[in-house]
Amino acid sequence: MAQILQLPIGPLQTNCYILACEETMQAAVIDPGWNGRAIAATADEQGVQISHILLTHAHFDHVGGLAELKQETAAPIFIHPEAVEMLETAVMSAAFFQLKIPAPPPPDQMLAPGQTLQVGNLKLDVLCTPGHAPGHVCFYLPDQAVLFDGDVLFQGSIGRTDLPGGDYPLLMASIRDQLMPLPDETHVFSGHGPQTTIGDEKARNPFRRDFLPPE
DSSP: OEEEEEEEETTTTEEEEEEEETTTOEEEEEOOOSOHHHHHHHHHHHTOEEEEEEOSOOOHHHHTTHHHHHHHHOOOEEEOGGGHHHHHTHHHHHHHTTOOOOOOOOOSEEOOTTOEEEETTEEEEEEEOOSSSTTOEEEEETTTTEEEEETSEETTEEOOOSSTTOOHHHHHHHIIIIITTSOTTOEEEESSSOOEEHHHHHHHOTTHHHHSOOO
8 A cells, every 4th residue: 555645845835745655665755846854854754765756847846855855865866858958957947936956966767658666566657748847757556546747737727838848738638648548536646736636627627628538
């Protein structure tokens, strides 16, 4: 079984997640947006060992704690290759908003669509979901009906496409082709705000006409 801890952190209250396998107590940190030392300390308090650092994308508010977390845990960093350039410019992007983050370290491993990652006994499928940012991916646990979707789909909203690299039609295609086929009961853990489900967003999301498949 999976244990999920949601940590809203940083000035933009970005959701960082600690996903732990209850059988092995191995854990992945998804999107360490701020204060990596505090994230590592929280994992220690929970009695879990961080074995993976997973990035849905490389906007500065999702990687601001990456340097400290890497220093504390030495866990490998996973990212899609098309997100690497944005990771390398994250410090400059934060400065544009008058914020300061430590320079993120380089990634250790590249993600590919259809790849399966194993954290303890948990298996996460990598879904390629560009549109909000280049190289954006989601992490899906089919056995748990859980999706970590970064800034693609929110409760009652969608990710921004007015930032560099954003593309509204591409984002709609990502949601339609990758997320909407998932079971309605799938719990969606987003990069900001509360969790939702695929079924709820099909029924109530104001953008649903743009991302639902034609009947």
